Amino acid sequence: MSFRRLGPFFKGFLTWCSIMFSTIRNFAIDESGAVTVDWVVLTAAVVGFGGLMYVLLNEGISGLDEKSGQALANTEVQAISFD
Known part of the structure; x- marks a missing residue:
């Protein structure tokens, strides 16, 4: 199996991780x-x-x-x- 075909998967995964990290960070900062x-x-x-x-x-x-x-x-x- 070629790892080049997994490139879009990893890009989507990294985008998802970035969104989740910012969501968790915003939740931790918010005190409402x-x-x-x-x-x-x-x-x-x-x-x-x-x-x-x-x-x-x-x-x-x-x-x-x-x-x-x-x-x-x-x-x-x-x-x-x-x-």
Whole structure:
């Protein structure tokens, strides 16, 4: 295969790379959506922190739930009369 036939392909590819580079550069310079990005990052951090707390506390809370249920099951409730 002759590499001369690939010349138009490489020229088109280099043009595409140039366009993509300028688009990415303009996106990096532009700060108009910075507040939105900050909001998304902070929201993702809060959701991630909540998920982490669920994973860390799930076992301890379920064990506490079982112990509380057993203690309440063994408790006798007395009737109160207001006579």
